[in-house]
Amino acid sequence: MSNTTGIVGISRRALLMGAASVGAAAIAGQAAAQTALDEIISAPRRGNWDDQFDAQVSRVASAVLSNTPMLDANNLFNMQQAIAQYQMIVANGGWPMVQPAAALRIGANDPVIPALRQRLMISGDLGREAGMSTAFDSYVEGAIKRFQARHGLPEDGVLGEFTVKALNVSADVRLNQLNTNLVRLQSMSGDLGRRYVVVNIPAAYIEAVENNRVVLRNTAVVGRIDRQSPVLNSKIYQVILNPYWTAPRSIIQKDIMPLMRKDPTYLTRNAIRLFDGNGNEVAPETVDWNAEKAPNLMFRQDPGKINAMSSTKIDFHNEHAVYMHDTPQQGLFNKLMRFESSGCVRVQNVRDLVTWLLKETPGWSRQEIERVIASRVNNPVKLAEEVPVYFTYITAWSARDNIVQFRDDIYQKDGDAQLALQTNIGVEPIVGSLEEDLLPQ
Structure with a gap:
């Protein structure tokens, strides 16, 4: 079910060309071929986090939602575009793991942040203009909020436990997840x-x-x-x-x-x-x-x-x-x-x-x-x-075009254990609950 090939019903070459023509600049930053990564990494370093404020960045999470229904038939093309994009990301080596020693938020300065910036650039949550530095600035905070919005997480802009786990799901696993869900969406594409x-x-x-x-x-x-x-x-x-x-x-x-x-x-x-x-x-x-x-x-x-x-x-x-x-x-x-x-x-x-x-x-x-x-x-x-x-x-x-939403595979139906993020956290079960709400005991 999680096979990455043979599921999309249109030409891969056509998809790749279409994705490239629609968003060449975005894909260059998101897919991050090594030359692009080198260019990003060598961009001029910024100073303190508070001299990079951009009001639009802090509101970027709101752009994730859409009035288009999740099951709208037109979303199949968006999914096919997303699959093409993620194929390019996987082909170029995916994205780096992010391993902070503690939760990070705006104002922090940490050696893990350049890897975090690179990770967010590859997935399209952070623009290349943000550059590379060890500062957790408003650009990074806005990108984290956008990432959290796309993954159904609280949009607090903090690099906490659930956000880190979602960031560290590999690109090839996300590609498999997209293919699996394309089949589900295709089955619901009628009137x-x-x-x-x-x-x-x-x-x-x-x-x-x-x-x-x-x-x-x-x-x-x-x-x-x-x-x-x-x-x-x-x-x-x-x-x-x-x-x-x-x-x-x-x-x-x-x-x-x-x-x-x-x-x-x-x-x-x-x-x-x-x-x-x-x-x-x-x-x-x-x-x-x-x-x-x-x-x-x-x-x-x-x-x-x-x-x-x-x-x-x-x-x-x-x-x-x-x-x-x-x-x-x-x-x-x-x-x-x-x-x-x-x-x-x-x-x-x-x-x-x-x-x-x-x-x-x-x-x-x-x-x-x-x-x-x-x-x-x-x-x-x-x-x-x-x-x-x-x-x-x-x-x-x-x-929406180039905005991909992911959610936790809570019932473990997607074929990869690491997608059941919340199940793997070790949540205590509810005891003494009744159908459907927990009545006073």
């Missing part, structure tokens, strides 16, 4: 619909697309590696305001049973009630929580602020019984590693997405949505027209 939603699992974000333009982007929390969010195509048919949450059997067995052994008040504190097959409520104290198997009962949480889905659930048909929803734990969206659910997808600013989904359903203005949510009364709303939804696994794409 996706006038309005549709894309969940990119490794990027942990959501695009709402209308008339071939991204109208909303929402940060997401997706499934962790042992409870993965599935790749699927479906249609959103319903939004539930103030939903009940019904615990899946697997969650009852794996999570709720052990929690009830430790704390018999857990269900009551979390407004979770038990019902038998006839709809009769069952008292928790009548259940043997030490039994090997969970009781054959429905575990249902009432609507409210502590509900696992909080204000909203977004339903679509699928065999995996997953859905999208709100969460009472909004702080999760601020985390770098947003792979913490049991397969469903938590949506930041979900009410914006719901307003967009229901805008063609009569009677459901933003004001009415907010009014119903405030009532705390369960209210399912059928969409007037179902909206396609696509759960995808895309770890590399290019929605």
Whole structure:
């Protein structure tokens, strides 16, 4: 799957010539043939970091985003250009490793910075005019922010652990990643619909697309590696305001049973009630929580602020019984590693997405949505027209010319272990979590 040859459907020679003609100056700096590197290295040294300030450099990360949908068919050409560019980088020896002794930021002076500059020049994040020096100046900070934006990292301009790991993924591995994802994008290049939603699992974000333009982007929390969010195509048919949450059997067995052994008040504190097959409520104290198997009962949480889905659930048909929803734990969206659910997808600013989904359903203005949510009364709303939804696994794409985005291969599907950067960091697993949000314990 990660083979670097035979995947691109057009002539390599044509691609190389096209890439060269479109961006000859950029490629000369990015591909960095040895003569070009010599020229860069011998450029006049600058003085202190603060006499190189360029306001445009500090804003360069904002240019990474695009209103073009990730799955737009035109992006296939951008990907093919990127593959040609990375082939040239690999052919010219790739880029150097960067091994700082500690995190570096603007104002630092360190012997590793010339290698960092060279690395960023080759990938096109740093212009040649920045020259070579040991100073971590505004040029380097702007280039680091651009690199971080392209790799889904916090744009703090600091050379920290995750940024270093992403920098040190070799060019040939990135080339393989591009080829792997070109195949995935080609499989999604048909007519996706006038309005549709894309969940990119490794990027942990959501695009709402209308008339071939991204109208909303929402940060997401997706499934962790042992409870993965599935790749699927479906249609959103319903939004539930103030939903009940019904615990899946697997969650009852794996999570709720052990929690009830430790704390018999857990269900009551979390407004979770038990019902038998006839709809009769069952008292928790009548259940043997030490039994090997969970009781054959429905575990249902009432609507409210502590509900696992909080204000909203977004339903679509699928065999995996997953859905999208709100969460009472909004702080999760601020985390770098947003792979913490049991397969469903938590949506930041979900009410914006719901307003967009229901805008063609009569009677459901933003004001009415907010009014119903405030009532705390369960209210399912059928969409007037179902909206396609696509759960995808895309770890590399290019929605703008010469701007390539990479993401962590969190589920290790790209064929190279070093691409699962966050998995390799040694992150502690979440303990005692329920589907879908972590309820108070």
